[in-house]
Amino acid sequence: MDAFLLSNEELTNRLREVGERRYHDKHPYHIRMHDGKLSPEQLRAWVANRFYYQKNIPVKDALILSKLPSRDDRRKWIQRIIDHDGREGSEGGIEAWVRLGEACGIPRDEMLGEKHVLPAVRFAVDAYVNFCRLQPWPIAVASSLTELFAPTLVSKRIGVFLELYPWIKPEGLEYFRARLHQAPRDADHGLELVLRECKSRDDQEQAIAALSFKCDVLWALLDALSHAYPNKEVAT
Amino acid sequence: MDAFLLSNEELTNRLREVGERRYHDKHPYHIRMHDGKLSPEQLRAWVANRFYYQKNIPVKDALILSKLPSRDDRRKWIQRIIDHDGREGSEGGIEAWVRLGEACGIPRDEMLGEKHVLPAVRFAVDAYVNFCRLQPWPIAVASSLTELFAPTLVSKRIGVFLELYPWIKPEGLEYFRARLHQAPRDADHGLELVLRECKSRDDQEQAIAALSFKCDVLWALLDALSHAYPNKEVAT
Numbered sequence: 001m002d003a004f005l006l007s008n009e010e011l012t013n014r015l016r017e018v019g020e021r022r023y024h025d026k027h028p029y030h031i032r033m034h035d036g037k038l039s040p041e042q043l044r045a046w047v048a049n050r051f052y053y054q055k056n057i058p059v060k061d062a063l064i065l066s067k068l069p070s071r072d073d074r075r076k077w078i079q080r081i082i083d084h085d086g087r088e089g090s091e092g093g094i095e096a097w098v099r100l101g102e103a104c105g106i107p108r109d110e111m112l113g114e115k116h117v118l119p120a121v122r123f124a125v126d127a128y129v130n131f132c133r134l135q136p137w138p139i140a141v142a143s144s145l146t147e148l149f150a151p152t153l154v155s156k157r158i159g160v161f162l163e164l165y166p167w168i169k170p171e172g173l174e175y176f177r178a179r180l181h182q183a184p185r186d187a188d189h190g191l192e193l194v195l196r197e198c199k200s201r202d203d204q205e206q207a208i209a210a211l212s213f214k215c216d217v218l219w220a221l222l223d224a225l226s227h228a229y230p231n232k233e234v235a236t
Numbered sequence: 237m238d239a240f241l242l243s244n245e246e247l248t249n250r251l252r253e254v255g256e257r258r259y260h261d262k263h264p265y266h267i268r269m270h271d272g273k274l275s276p277e278q279l280r281a282w283v284a285n286r287f288y289y290q291k292n293i294p295v296k297d298a299l300i301l302s303k304l305p306s307r308d309d310r311r312k313w314i315q316r317i318i319d320h321d322g323r324e325g326s327e328g329g330i331e332a333w334v335r336l337g338e339a340c341g342i343p344r345d346e347m348l349g350e351k352h353v354l355p356a357v358r359f360a361v362d363a364y365v366n367f368c369r370l371q372p373w374p375i376a377v378a379s380s381l382t383e384l385f386a387p388t389l390v391s392k393r394i395g396v397f398l399e400l401y402p403w404i405k406p407e408g409l410e411y412f413r414a415r416l417h418q419a420p421r422d423a424d425h426g427l428e429l430v431l432r433e434c435k436s437r438d439d440q441e442q443a444i445a446a447l448s449f450k451c452d453v454l455w456a457l458l459d460a461l462s463h464a465y466p467n468k469e470v471a472t
Binding site for chain 2: 058059060062063065066071074075078081082085086087088092094095133
């Protein structure tokens with residue numbers, strides 16, 4: 001028994017603290033988005049670049065799936081892939097994101113062709129996929145725990161988009177609506193796995209670091225956007 | 237355009253020839269199984285060792301899934317994982333294999349504990365999983381094409397088990413029954429992918445070699461069993 005082992009409550013609190021400090025809702029680009037201050041071009045750039053993250057979610061989830069030793073855990077985890085890829089009669093999150101793009105004025109082929117994806121966004125997302133490919137699976141799972149913080153943010157975002165960006169067609173917001181019930185379920189399962197599998201203080205610290213790394217990925221995406229799509233000062 | 241490219245029909249024939257020469261139904265241990273000549277100990281050994289192959293099917297399929305670039309292809313491929321891991325209300329192929337074991341007299345915990353799995357079986361199956369992890373995905377898919385040959389063999393096997401091994405409880409044969417409709421669907425999709433993706437003669441030869449490699453994996457499993465569970469000559 002590791003004398004320095006954190007209790008489940010302590011570890012959960014440490015993970016939540018990572019989000020409080022480093023989740024991407026604190027990034028200036030994101031703050032401006034939720035304040036309704038992004039130009040249409042900046043908002044479209046966010047949607048088009050974030051697509052590269054979205055399309056890689058089932059890839060990293062399949063990598064984690066391939067490492068989960070228990071059939072029960074795989075049966076839960078596979079739902080994430082189905083949520084994003086869709087199944088017969090339900091198109092899934094990637095298609096929903098393409099439709100969000102269309103609602104913002106990004107043609108489908110530009111989105112699918114990754115025409116607007118910045119190199120730094122690609123590097124950050126690829127780093128996330130490779131992290132999930134190469135790390136022990138409980139640590140890879142820990143990196144998914146930004147889902148702990150997502151529902152609050154996403155529910156705000158629906159209101160923000162409806163009220164502050166009325167030029168976005170409201171039917172484009174289905175992706176966010178679906179995440180409201182998917183993300184809490186995913187976060188519960190992810191947290192359960194991390195609490196169950198991280199049985200030394202070292203494991204626990206690695207899990208916390210993994211979540212911090214994932215926050216860096218999301219943050220880097222917004223840094224790249226800030227750099228490529230700076231705010232234009234309106235001359236007065 | 238590669239002047240030496242095989243037509244779809246030629247490539248399909250070459251793949252089928254691999255099965256005609258090297259599929260495991262030609263192995264002496266398998267021939268004895270289908271002739272009703274295995275002792276209960278030899279048959280149980282086959283079931284218990286083959287379990288290690290069965291349990292790794294969703295692992296190799298998740299690895300392939302993580303590499304499939306198209307959402308449409310992933311939506312088809314994921315069904316393989318669901319077929320083996322099961323979902324709510326349908327227990328899937330791994331559980332069905334455990335029940336086959338029980339019907340043969342192998343206690344569930346001995347099967348799940350991999351108590352009877354021979355080292356050479358582990359090496360062969362792990363080689364298959366690593367092949368799928370490391371090879372380009374169309375080549376990994378090609379290695380799955382033993383499914384082209386499986387339905388004929390499995391439909392024979394159901395009859396063989398019912399008639400020649402009456403000590404096996406017939407309710408244990410559900411795994412084989414399910415494969416009768418799953419394997420042809422999987423083989424169709426796998427072949428479609430290989431024909432679509434292998435666009436040079438070199439790719440095509442690699443696909444053929446991959447299927448040959450996969451036949452070696454199944455063959456090695458039976459070699460290991462032959463060595464560990466030799467036929468006992470009855471003294472007269």
